[in-house]
Amino acid sequence: MVLALLLCVGVGSQVQGDPLQISIVKEGAKKDSVSLAGLRASGPNGQLFVQTLTRDLELSGWFKVSTGREGTITVVGGLLETGSGLQTSSKVTWPGKNFNWSRNSASKAEVRQAAHTLADEMVKQIKNETGMASSRIVFINRRGSNNGDVYVCDADGGSMFQVTHDSAGVIGPQWGVSRNDILYTSLKPGYPTLLRQTIGGSRRPLASFKGLNTGGAFSPDQRRIALILSYQGNAELYVLDLGTAKVTRMTTTPSGAESSPCWSPDGRSIAYVSDRDRAPNIFVVDVATRVSKRLTVKGSQNVNPSWSCKDKICYATLRNGMFQIAMMSPSGDGSSELIPGQPEGSEDPSWAPDGRHIICSARNTLYILDSLGDPAVRLIQSSGNWRSPDWSK
Amino acid sequence: MMNSRMMIANIALVCGLLMVGTGCESWWGGDDKTDTPEITDVPGSITDSETGKNVTGARFEDTCKKVDGITLSPVYFAFDSYALAPSETAKIEQVAKHLLANASHVLVVEGHCDARGSAEYNLALGENRAQAIRGHLANLGVDGNRLQTRSFGSEKPAMAGSGEAVWKMNRRGEFALYQK
Structure with a gap:
């Protein structure tokens, strides 16, 4: 069954642009049906809550939202308008189980945040998986040469x-320790500098x-930051220990350039790109022993790993002159599989916190891919x- | 009546506030747009765990004056390579000659890539192109302390467009002279 959903919501007031026209067509992987018909939304905030929740549940990949009252899962409750915000009180029921969920939201942003939280709670309680609705994505708008x-x-x-409002070259933004903390490489001073920035707040050079410095x-x-110096x-x-302010070199490749480090979930290894064997490939280094091993074998270039x-490590692989997103085991068994359903020329993959979806860039925009199909x-x-999206963890 | 020590303290305080208020003391300060910006946690200085020495941040771009009016020819590279082609080394010899004859000049070698491939990898590839030229200059007798590098990856092409005729002009090393 094909389920198409068309929603129109405004882009966050901070960014001027086209209205956000959202079209989701999700099919493929098995889904449970959810009915939201029991959520009584009368005002604009209630409608925003239901719209946001509907899209979050669809994007999660685990649910399809039915238009009627039938569903394996039902969400019923009241959405009380409070002038600027919303009082939400709801009960989620599925065969043999249920939970209650309520929240007060004082602004439109909080209404959206509340819907994201409920969507993640449903994924956690019903599917025993990590949700992604409350996570954020950092990325670049590259307007032209040395201008982003x-x-x-x-x-x-x-x-x-x-x-940022630099209109300068910017490369590889990544999330720091919270959903308000980012790192990125700026070319604004006339050379590459690694910066740390609080979103909506200040920034400082981490390495210049x-x-x-990237x-x-x-x-x-x-407690540590992997970086290229x-x-x-x-x-x-290198690895920078923030407690001691010391850097330790992880690689020694006089005839190679390293880039794009990312950590394993257990913090013991770092996957990165190196061209020590001529073409760029994905390697993994054991941080304690500093021993590296090459993981990728296929493809003329393998770049941008995400763990x-x-x-699983996903990465961009250049095959037959076209970048595509593949994933592999970090064990180095040499096997890799292409992510299904990706647009042509997909690059810059980054895993969602659910370990299922991948954000990538293609055709000058961003797409969410699903490793389950x-x-x-x-x-x-x-x-x-x-370009260059990175998904918060 | 205010004594002189208090006066100095007050002047220092006012100067400090002015610097914070204008946010123009550093190029990165321009984004402090909120009333109560959080201070981002970064180490004041960083030490190399093997050498025990501070990693220095003194860059010629920030500490020296740019020298204009001297043309040094760009060095070109093959696709996805930072090997110096024999046809290009004569250009590097010209640069070495200039530096050996002008002891007050220091040099930043600038590495560039064509638009293909990942932005992150291209930044590293551009750096290694600059490092390959830097190494050759050092072999020709130029003091390594007079040589620094910077990479722009694929961010600053010399020529717009695509196709090999454009790409080959963009895979390059350039030279920026500074006065010590």
Whole structure:
């Protein structure tokens, strides 16, 4: 059964642009039906809550929202308008089980946040999986040569916010320790500098040494940052310990350049790109022993690794002149599989916190891919050259 | 009546507030748009765990004056490579000659890539192109302390468009001279 849903909601007030036209067609992987008909929404905030929840449940990949009262899962309750916000009181029921959920929201942003929270709670309680509705995505709008800025949005593409106003080269934004903390490489000072920024707040250079400063990736324990530096004469992978303010070199490749580090979920290994064997490939280094091993064998280039909570590495692989997203086991058994249903020329993959979905860039916009087989969903509808997405964990 | 020590303290306080208020003390300060910005946690200085030395951040771009009016030819590279082609080394010898004859000049070697491939990888590839040229200059007798590198990856093409005729002009190393 094909389920098509068309919603129109406004883009977050911070960003001027086209109205967000959202079209989801999800099929493929098995889903449970959910009825939201028992949620009585009379005013605009109630409608916003139901719209947001509906889209979140569809995007989660585990549910399909029915239009009637029938559903394996029912959500019933009241949505009371309070002038600027909403009082939500609801009960979620599925065979043999149920839970109650209530929330007060004082603004439109909080109404959306509340819907995201309920969607994640349903994924957790009903499917025993991690949800992604409350997570955020950081990415770049590359307007032209050496001209871009960092943006963030919610996992449903809404609440888009422009973080930087540099109109300068910017590369590889990544999430830090919270959903308000990002790292990125800026070319604004005339050389690559790794910056740390609080969204809506201040920023500071984390590394601006001679040569290259890029690739900041926080470890899962939030105490270390993997980064690429060349102050010793060649681009190498280092780990910065924030407690001691010491950097330790992880690679020694006089004839190789390293890039794009990302941590394993247990914090013991870092996957990264190196061209020590001529073409760029994905390697993994054991942080304790500093021993690296190559993981990718197929493809003329393998770049941009991302390591999921379910212990899979997805990456962009150049095959037959076209970038595609593949995933593999970090064990290095040499096997890899292409993610189904991806648009042509997909690049820059990053796993969602659910370990199932992947955000990537293709055709100047961002798409959500599903490793379990649902079709790709276009996330950003407004015009721009949207690139380099990173999904918060 | 205010004594001189208090006066100095007050002047220092006012200057400090002015610097914070205008946010123009650093290039990155422009985004402090909120009333109560959170201070982002970054280490003040970073030490190399093997050498025990501070990693220095003094860049020629920030500490020296740019030298204009001297043309040094770009060095070109093959696709996905930072090997120096024999046809290009004469250009690097010209640069070495200039530096050996002008002791007050220092150099930033700038690495660039064509538009294909990942932005992150291209930034590293551009850096290694610059490092390959830097290494060759050092072999020709230029003091390594007078040489720094910067990569722009594929962010600053010399020529717009696509196709090999464009790409080959964009896979390059450029030279920026500074006065010590």
